[in-house]
Amino acid sequence: MSEVAGSGYKLNKKVKLAVGKAKSSKNDFKSEDRRRKPRETEIEGPSMNYKNDDAVSPKEKVGGKRSSGSGVKDRRRHLGREGYKGKVDEKLQPQQASLDWKRKRIYADRDASKEGVLHNDIVPSRGSLSRGGPGVKDRRRHLGQEGYKGKIDEKLQLRQASLDWKRKGIRADQDVNDVVSSRKPLSWEGQYLHKNDFAKEKRNTKRESREVEISNGGDSSTTRRKFHKDRVIDGRLKSRSVQLPKDSDSFDVKDSSGGTENRKRSYRVLDSKLQTKGKFEYRQVSTNLDEGVNGLHKKHTKSISNSTENVNQRQNRHQALDKTTKKIMRDRKDLDNESLETNRPRKKRKLGIRIDPHDISNKRLDDGFSVNESIVKTKADPEEETELSKNAQFRAIQPSPSILSFVEDNLLGRRRLIELRRAGYNIELSTPLDNAPFSTSSERERIEESIFRNKLTYFAAAKVSSSFPPAELPEIAFAGRSNVGKSSLLNSLTRQWGVVRTSDKPGHTQTINFFNLGTKLCLVDLPGYGFAYAKEEVKDAWEDLVKEYVSTRVGLKRVCLLIDTKWGMKPRDHELINLMERSQTKYQIVLTKTDTVFPLDVARRAMQIEENLTANKSIVQPVMMVSSKTGAGIQSLRTVLAKVARFVKV
Numbered sequence: 001m002s003e004v005a006g007s008g009y010k011l012n013k014k015v016k017l018a019v020g021k022a023k024s025s026k027n028d029f030k031s032e033d034r035r036r037k038p039r040e041t042e043i044e045g046p047s048m049n050y051k052n053d054d055a056v057s058p059k060e061k062v063g064g065k066r067s068s069g070s071g072v073k074d075r076r077r078h079l080g081r082e083g084y085k086g087k088v089d090e091k092l093q094p095q096q097a098s099l100d101w102k103r104k105r106i107y108a109d110r111d112a113s114k115e116g117v118l119h120n121d122i123v124p125s126r127g128s129l130s131r132g133g134p135g136v137k138d139r140r141r142h143l144g145q146e147g148y149k150g151k152i153d154e155k156l157q158l159r160q161a162s163l164d165w166k167r168k169g170i171r172a173d174q175d176v177n178d179v180v181s182s183r184k185p186l187s188w189e190g191q192y193l194h195k196n197d198f199a200k201e202k203r204n205t206k207r208e209s210r211e212v213e214i215s216n217g218g219d220s221s222t223t224r225r226k227f228h229k230d231r232v233i234d235g236r237l238k239s240r241s242v243q244l245p246k247d248s249d250s251f252d253v254k255d256s257s258g259g260t261e262n263r264k265r266s267y268r269v270l271d272s273k274l275q276t277k278g279k280f281e282y283r284q285v286s287t288n289l290d291e292g293v294n295g296l297h298k299k300h301t302k303s304i305s306n307s308t309e310n311v312n313q314r315q316n317r318h319q320a321l322d323k324t325t326k327k328i329m330r331d332r333k334d335l336d337n338e339s340l341e342t343n344r345p346r347k348k349r350k351l352g353i354r355i356d357p358h359d360i361s362n363k364r365l366d367d368g369f370s371v372n373e374s375i376v377k378t379k380a381d382p383e384e385e386t387e388l389s390k391n392a393q394f395r396a397i398q399p400s401p402s403i404l405s406f407v408e409d410n411l412l413g414r415r416r417l418i419e420l421r422r423a424g425y426n427i428e429l430s431t432p433l434d435n436a437p438f439s440t441s442s443e444r445e446r447i448e449e450s451i452f453r454n455k456l457t458y459f460a461a462a463k464v465s466s467s468f469p470p471a472e473l474p475e476i477a478f479a480g481r482s483n484v485g486k487s488s489l490l491n492s493l494t495r496q497w498g499v500v501r502t503s504d505k506p507g508h509t510q511t512i513n514f515f516n517l518g519t520k521l522c523l524v525d526l527p528g529y530g531f532a533y534a535k536e537e538v539k540d541a542w543e544d545l546v547k548e549y550v551s552t553r554v555g556l557k558r559v560c561l562l563i564d565t566k567w568g569m570k571p572r573d574h575e576l577i578n579l580m581e582r583s584q585t586k587y588q589i590v591l592t593k594t595d596t597v598f599p600l601d602v603a604r605r606a607m608q609i610e611e612n613l614t615a616n617k618s619i620v621q622p623v624m625m626v627s628s629k630t631g632a633g634i635q636s637l638r639t640v641l642a643k644v645a646r647f648v649k650v
């Protein structure tokens with residue numbers, strides 16, 4: 001048959017070459033036979049027997065394009081139809097399989113057996129490839145088909161077992177053999193298989209089982225085992241076992257695994273009965289793969305016998321298992337901890353004798369112990385000392401009762417919403433403490449100071465002093481460090497969000513922006529100074545511009561110098577204050593972002609500034625405290641600023 005098949009194939013190939021299909025392979029006719037009827041010269045007999053394809057050279061068989069390789073589906077479909085009963089060509093199979101694996105991105109130059117290639121016809125699905133071996137589904141599907149009597153590669157067993165162990169938490173770097181052998185015997189108790197392999201069947205089907213007596217070829221021992229009619233149930237090593245033929249009571253299986261070449265086993269069906277799903281049970285199975293099938297069956301025989309000696313042995317084994325399992329777990333834990341620790345930067349241990357820096361008793365000093373140098377350094381570091389003392393100084397500030405009551409009345413500082421609600425404020429509003437939900441005209445009408453009810457309109461911007469607009473209205477300017485909240489305060493005062501643009505990025509306002517508030521007042525938004533996302537020279541230019549504006553502007557009636565409550569005054573603020581003092585420009589300190597600190601700290605900051613600037617002449621007291629976010633203190637600031645406009649002669 002093989003010769004005929006070979007010549008037929010060669011003929012076929014020649015024909016294909018003539019019509020331009022030069023690179024067809026043996027597998028092409030496989031795919032082609034789906035389209036046309038198979039010719040007798042190509043396929044003979046009921047099965048696609050690889051062994052009988054000797055006439056087709058292995059090169060031709062596996063060569064050609066990747067797509068021409070015998071596909072998984074092809075073989076599976078074929079097996080489903082005809083029943084695979086043949087022996088596999090040992091030499092050809094790995095090549096063929098490696099091609100399949102190659103198609104699934106596993107390189108042919110690797111050891112195919114290590115990749116989980118079966119020397120039989122269990123072909124892993126695409127999904128199972130990612131795990132490096134045939135998936136449960138494949139095996140199940142395969143076993144569900146009739147007539148599987150092939151050999152299973154020992155290495156695959158190991159690989160599969162290792163994968164299973166991996167799934168059960170064994171590390172990849174552990175030697176599977178070590179783990180497996182150290183864990184023998186393993187009691188599955190139905191846990192793993194129950195959940196993953198058989199759960200579906202268990203739920204849905206009533207299973208027919210048979211009791212089978214197995215006689216091992218080499219020795220005279222026999223084993224009784226229960227098989228399901230269509231599947232061997234003894235766990236994950238089921239692929240090593242056989243599938244019972246439906247109708248015959250006894251059959252033989254050749255088995256070369258476990259180190260015994262082609263040993264014959266006889267299976268004789270003893271009993272047949274229906275077993276319901278409730279009685280489904282799993283067996284204790286040896287996982288010592290080194291012992292092979294023989295070992296497995298021997299262990300199994302033991303498990304069936306009821307002798308007390310065996311029971312004792314089993315108990316001992318269980319104890320041993322428990323110990324080894326515990327040890328493995330302990331080792332793994334240690335390893336994990338170790339790896340964690342290697343990732344973590346190790347704490348530096350201080351070497352030498354620790355000395356209490358405050359203990360200056362003669363004994364130790366006389367004994368010659370040197371005091372830790374770093375401690376001496378920190379003690380001597382004056383900058384750090386002043387830094388610390390600054391903070392301490394701030395904590396020591398006792399705010400005046402008037403400031404404290406102002407803070408409390410205006411609910412300044414960080415407050416809980418419940419507190420605001422209890423005080424009668426509507427916390428649904430965007431700035432609850434100013435009762436201002438949105439920038440609508442009706443909202444503006446509720447502002448007590450009529451001047452701030454006017455519409456805020458932008459009318460000029462200046463980058464240099466020459467482009468300042470003529471001073472027709474009294475001006476109130478808002479100065480301060482970048483990001484302190486100048487632009488936000490303008491919006492908040494007028495309840496017109498969006499007219500003045502704000503950003504959380506320092507340095508957003510880069511020109512002097514003039515806004516008319518009706519025909520009464522002009523509000524001026526100044527660029528900030530200090531840290532900003534801009535070049536130094538640009539920032540210097542802004543600062544110069546601001547200084548020029550506050551010191552020379554004619555219509556300027558007041559400068560609101562904004563200070564972040566959290567950070568307090570900085571040297572540049574003092575610089576500007578000095579300048580305004582010199583130019584006799586009226587200025588008022590406004591603490592912003594009061595919602596970011598505790599009420600007491602707001603009061604302390606106000607007190608601190610007041611005390612620092614008491615000697616200044618151009619300052620307008622009191623220090624105002626606001627939050628554009630909550631609206632706290634905004635109304636008070638309006639009242640103060642409205643007076644400026646009222647008393648100004650235009």
Ligand SMILES: Nc1nc2c(ncn2[C@@H]2O[C@H](COP(=O)(O)OP(=O)(O)OP(=O)(O)O)[C@@H](O)[C@H]2O)c(=O)[nH]1
Nearest residue numbers: 483484485486487488503504507508509528628629
């Ligand atoms: N929590 C809180 N954040 C505020 C307050 N006022 C302003 N901000 C935020 O602070 C950031 C800066 O606000 P701006 O109004 O743009 O500050 P600016 O002083 O104009 O900044 P420049 O234009 O860069 O000088 C924005 O993200 C505001 O949302 C406030 O009272 N409380």
Ligand SMILES: [Mg+2]
Nearest residue numbers: 486487508509
């Ligand atoms: Mg701004």
